[in-house]
Amino acid sequence: MIEVEIKVRISNPELMRIKFKKNQGVYKFSLVHEDTYFNMPKGLRDFKQTDEALRLRKSLKFNINEDKKDEDIEYFLTYKGKKIDISTKTREEIDLIIEDLEKMKKILNILGFQKVLTVKKERELYEFEFKNYSIEALIDYLPILKQHFIEVEYLTDSLEKIEESQKILFDFLNLLGIKKEESISKSYLELITEKINI
């Protein structure tokens, strides 16, 4: 799949929730993601140079309107290819559920993959129907950056649809008062490594 994604920094998440509601955004659930990034084994290519990512995710899903007991934990292994567009975060993504995080970590470690860092993301997922597109929008908080963001995302399996999807996403953001220039093409991993200088 190709993930077409736009990220913008926001200062007021509560205001954004109000705007989401006003635009028929449906709250689906909240997530806490603990994402551990890996680089290739020594002697092979450097993902920082090639703009790829290999990620192990622990995903805790819950609904703020329900009892916390309904927490749902899943684990994912994800590969992300280099960005194929400069104004957005469009890239190939291969994502699969795995049974166990520690076992996968152990295998990656034995195979020589180098742990880069673990990032916590607190997220609220909303869904919108916009111009016949199903758009997912996340209000994210990254404790390590002490900043809120929104990410809007559309998944497509066709390269031809990228440009159209990007246009739709920017139109959608416009509705929320967000301009194209505000789009951050850097990944959270890049923003964090810049900040903590690794």
Next chain:
Amino acid sequence: MIEVEIKVRISNPELMRIKFKKNQGVYKFSLVHEDTYFNMPKGLRDFKQTDEALRLRKSLKFNINEDKKDEDIEYFLTYKGKKIDISTKTREEIDLIIEDLEKMKKILNILGFQKVLTVKKERELYEFEFKNYSIEALIDYLPILKQHFIEVEYLTDSLEKIEESQKILFDFLNLLGIKKEESISKSYLELITEKINI
């Protein structure tokens, strides 16, 4: 976990089924395994030299006594460390269920892992209670080798228990008329690569 495993070649699987029954072996289910082995990316160590293995498994499980509709398909990623004993196939094993085979193959391919070969194994799993041990025994047929084998296996998490487990397994095999000298310490992958000379 540490997998203590003994493999022997057998010529008559039907005779073995009778011996299993005579010794209170309980048929659990049958399996068709399609195992794809990978080697490390070029420039890194060679698993053929280091005696390690990275395996993607498609496992189709069914019961010969039930309707075939109850087939159950699962996928596994498995790492096996080098053998830590010469008379058996005792080695570290890390094994986890994954959601999707093709996605995992694609990730391994992008990361540079080299596909070695795919091997089909037709197996029947039996369980025995023997001297307070739960022992798993498989009657295997490998179409590519045109040969039957039995594999007996015991999983332990302690290095101290290896020797004791091996003794128990050899005692168990003795019950079936199989001698210690018949144990093959080579893996199926090794037996096959020897035969087809890759």
